[in-house]
Amino acid sequence: MTATDPVANLQTLIRCPSVTPAEGGAMTALTAMLLPLGFEIDRVTAREPGMPDIENLYARLGRSGPHLMFAGHTDVVPVGNERSWSHPPFAADIADGQLYGRGAVDMKGGIACFSAAIARHVAKRGAPDGSVSFLITGDEEGPAINGTIKLLEWAAEKGERWDACLVGEPTNPDQLGDMIKIGRRGSLSGKLTVHGIQGHAAYPHLADNPVRSIIALTEALMDPPFDNGTDNFQPSNLEVTTIDVGNSATNVIPATATASFNIRFNDTWTAETLKAEILARLDRTAAGHALRHGREPARYDIVWAERPSHVFLTRNNALIASLSSAIETVTGRVPGLSTTGGTSDARFIKDYCPVVEFGLVGQTMHMVDERVAVADLETLTAIYEAFIERWFANADV
Template structure:
């Protein structure tokens, strides 16, 4: 009988793989080896699409019956920024002051290691007589998210894989382990607004048409009134202007156009189509004859909710019992691959504390990684009736 890996050791081995999107850096091989040793059947699948990098993904399963609980996550990480500003080499996975330090520890190699260690230990103790356990691991969550989880899910579905529930190991906790479980996510829509004018000399403004005042008026029309008041499980939708650009190096030239970019995190009051229509109506009311164009990026991030049910109760109950904290069921934060998983089965998210994710000196407490492993193990026992 194989010995289950230590979550902390496995986490450190994963962090030592420089898997900045789209590079794998050997991380999937580290995880695959641990799962194979525990008896999981594994598959490495590379997906491609023009204009995007090829991405390596890992699918694993043990057992053949239902229910089928799958763990999902990613091993790719964001760039380190200025490595010289880190206390330790960002890919050394140093252990200091009771924490593992390195890029991707919190988001989310610590959770990947924790649920892999928990699943391996569970299989060694209980086998798979009562169902199946699987893994959906991508290297494209921090990147375009085109050749990762969305395609891996379709690949598995086309081969007859049917998931009953999923736990995604994103760092959901704001301050302490047990703070929060994500049961949904807001949608995300990106837009570009361009106000058109006529270039001319600043000393002869009547011969020109300055687009900047038009743009300011249009932007004010977008943000003057809230989009909504929120819903039962979601905060109000939020529009943030992220850039205003003219690109004019001269002091004595009125520019020909001015542009702004914005992002909206929207709740389940909206679809991308109804939201776009609302924004166009707001601009029409604020435009006062302004010449402008509005365009949107393709949207693959829709608002969704996993309605609380017995599965949610199992996860929340274990978290509360193990941490002493009653977790908030939340839909806050950014997007995640749960937006793809929800089309195949109910999904909740629970992982480590995210306070340092994407930051210099990203880290996670050793005690938290070990406690998260115990939580995942207890969820497996409760889910399969042990």
């Protein structure tokens, strides 16, 4: 099959029901697109005790430098209530200029367009003067343990080195050309447990209600603000996402109260300095005797989530300028450079090479009736093709 048509590429990929952790045929379909172009392809299955096996793909065209990586994922989130979809989520139907299907924008569409872009480049100019690789995981929407992290490690152990990476996540809020992601905030999560003494609600002096303390402690986590933001990042922000006592009775004072929280942080902080600040806030608040009317300071413990995401910012002029120029040439728009939003697998790739993100408009990702404008697929392919040409002309390695 030819891979020059992004619409056909995307329809093929959407028709593979690759809901995390299932491969669903998506890696096989991508292999069929890339093999005729001369790519060498490895299918890498990653394993971890207690976790599902994940199939990943690494493909490379060329053996010399400079080396450009395109990264992404073929796994998708569940469809939810399939009856709520106006078109079957894995049919890839086209209606009124829109292509419907789970993964249309997040992010099989980006993979389809980059595949078409490199296929067109090869057809018009031959292989690039250097190397292009695809690093594609099936575990981005899942726990991300057997995905990009392990595929990067596997490739690096084989001697693979990269000079730059483009991640095809949907970065544009309204229209193609709005935004390039040049970094991401860090992410740190934790679970706070306050310990009290269970008792009868009518005899509070014999008990110790942890709810009183957890309300004050969570307020201390959220206020005052951690910072006012920096030149490249929004202010750090902590959100309490759950508070629970696990108590179904109305006349029982609970023994414990728990709260989960997540903070998205800028380059004012590291995960380690944030942990220290959070513990200091909790200690000061827990020691407030007025809160507990003569009792000892509130007793709490905290469990931090493994693998916090670290903040990063890309400052590679050749990469950013090549992509910005390609976007402006194709769309007439000058893209904004942003670090907003959540995390992506770019947080792992940044340890190996400079990385930016640019893909489709993300308004319908993870929604019922996820869809992409057919015209946007052609536009993004043209942007990617122009970017490939410019990056290899400008790469300083």
